[in-house]
Amino acid sequence: MKKYFDNIEIDYSYSFSDKTIKDTSYITHGYYTYPAKFIPQLAERLIKENSKEGDIVIDPFMGSGTTIVEAIVNNRIGIGTDINEIAFLLSKVKTTPIKNTELVTEYAKFEKDLPYKLDGRFDYFLSEAQKYIPENERIDYWFLPEQKDKLSVIFAQILEIENKNVQNFYLIAFAQILKSCSIWLQKSVKPTRDHKKKVYEPLTLFLRQSKKMIKKHHEFDKKLSENIKENIDLYRNVSCGDSRNLNCETEKASLIVTSPPYVTSYEYADLHQLPSLWFGYLKDLPEFRQKFIGSAYKNRENVDLRSNLANEIVSELKNKKQNEVKNYFADMLESFEETKRVLKHGGRACIVIGNTEFQGVKIKNAEVFQEQFHNIGFKTHNVIKREIPSKMLPSTRDPKTGKFGKISDKNIKLVYPTEYILIMEKL
Ligand SMILES: C[S@@+](CC[C@H](N)C(=O)[O-])C[C@H]1O[C@@H](n2cnc3c(N)ncnc32)[C@H](O)[C@@H]1O
Structure with a gap:
């Protein structure tokens, strides 16, 4: 019988409950509200305790790039990938040093030009701006006509910025x-x-958002070592791609720090659809959803999950959920095999993951992942149980509406109140 993690004591030193929103959004960390991002202090601690300066640290599901930012400010090399274009753009902006004067100059132009362009009397600017908006009926689904017009004028001025790094920053x-x-x-x-x-x-x-970000980017620039700042492309490599195809040579990395997607917990593809629509990333939403691990929109047959517990869990589930969970474990296994390829012997994979429940069946992601890792050639270095900081990951939501609420609401069910950090070591 497999040993479950229920009895592991919570390690409160990993809760970081004393951290304020200001602390967790220091330097570039607070640019964009990315669901399920982990707090930088957690990534920083895992990086410092499990690697040394100059080492390669990878996040195969980098999301908003928390690991990559922490890797470079702690003098490591950060490599990250994510299937979502918005995550890629965001991680790039958060890790690209930009001269403060360049950001400030562009901001002054916005402040001067935009009120004039947005004055309703000048239809010319609006008709010019409309050329930049991708044709997609979903833009009209989400934005009222007046809001859409105003946003178009702002968007057009951003796209006219010549310096790509500055343009991406304002995007x-x-x-x-x-x-x-x-x-x-x-x-x-x-x-x-x-x-x-x-x-x-x-x-x-x-x-307001731009001004806040300019200040934070200046702080980030000051924190980065001169050497890394001048050679940023040697120290961080972020891409838009699949976690099963990492941008790293075999056996070169020392550490993986990641929090993978949860099975059908969030539809990441749907969540970022507003910027994806404007930036023209989203041509076909159903096709895009299929690429996401943990998405309800895919199908896989006859796979070996390399975990007896995973097989047990899958066999207890019914209907659509059975396939979803099986696909998820199969996708995750492939991703772990890729982490094995890139890690050196003795290198570690830190996986931050919570357990959940469907149809009354406990989905023990953490235990399944540990078993899968053991079966592909890793040993357990440590398993840590931590509380989820509610400031960063909303811990309550109504199962019917998906809306977050207060713990006292009667419909609200606690989701992922604690989670695990698996620290696995490659043999
Ligand atoms: C829990 S989030 C990671 C959050 C991240 N730790 C942060 O601090 O922002 C999981 C990420 O996995 C990404 N993802 C889903 N399927 C993927 C795949 N096949 N390859 C790479 N990334 C994927 C999602 O886009 C999402 O950004």
Whole structure:
């Protein structure tokens, strides 16, 4: 019988419960609200305790790039990939040093030009700006016509910036305000419209967000060593791709620090659809969803999960869920095999993962992953149980609406209140 992790004591030193939002959004960490991102202090600790300066640290599911930022500010080489273009753009911006003067100059142009361009009397700017908006009916689904027009004028001016790094920086500021400027039900993880939503002023939000980011980018620039700043492309390599095909030579990396997607926990493809629509990344949503591990929208037959526990769990599930969970474990196994390829012997993989439940069946992701790792040539270095900091990962949501709420609400069920950090070592 397999040993489960239920009885492991919580290690409160990993909760970082004393950290404020200010602490967790230091340097570039707070640019964009990325669901299920982990707090930088966790990534930093895992990096410092399991690697040394100059080592290669990889995050195969980099999301908002937390691991990569922490890798480079702690003098490691950071390599990351994510299937989501927004994650890629975000991670790139968060790890690219940019001269403060360049950001400030462009900001001054926004401040000067945009109020004039957005003055309703100048239809010319609007018709010019409309050329930049990708044709997609879903933009009209999410944005009221007036908001869409205002956003278009801002978007067009960003796209006219010649310096790509500066342009990308402002695209992220733009991406961050989109949800507030749309009729997306603000606190929902499911794409739901709210026709009564308060309408925000896009220009005010954009300037405020940009200003905040400029300050933070300056802090990031100061924290980065001169050598890394000047040779950034040698120290960080981020890409948009699959976790099963990492951008790293065989047996070169020392450490993996990652939090993989959860099976059908969030539809990441859906969650980032607002910026994806504007940036023209989203041509075909159903096709895009298929690429995500943990997505409900795919199918796989006859696979060896390399875990008896995984087989037991799958056999207890019914209907669609059975296939979903099987696909998830199969995809994750392939991803672990890829981490094995890139890691040196003695290199470690730190996997941050929570367990969940479907149809009354406990989905013991952490235990399954440990078994899969053992079966492909790793040993366990440590298993840590930690509390999830509610400031970063909302821990309560209504199972029907997907809306986050207070613990006291009666419909609200706690999701992932604790999670595990598996530290596996390659033999
Ligand atoms: C839990 S999030 C990671 C969050 C990240 N630790 C952070 O701090 O922002 C999981 C990520 O896995 C990505 N993902 C899903 N399927 C993937 C795949 N096949 N290859 C690479 N990334 C994938 C999702 O886009 C999502 O960004």
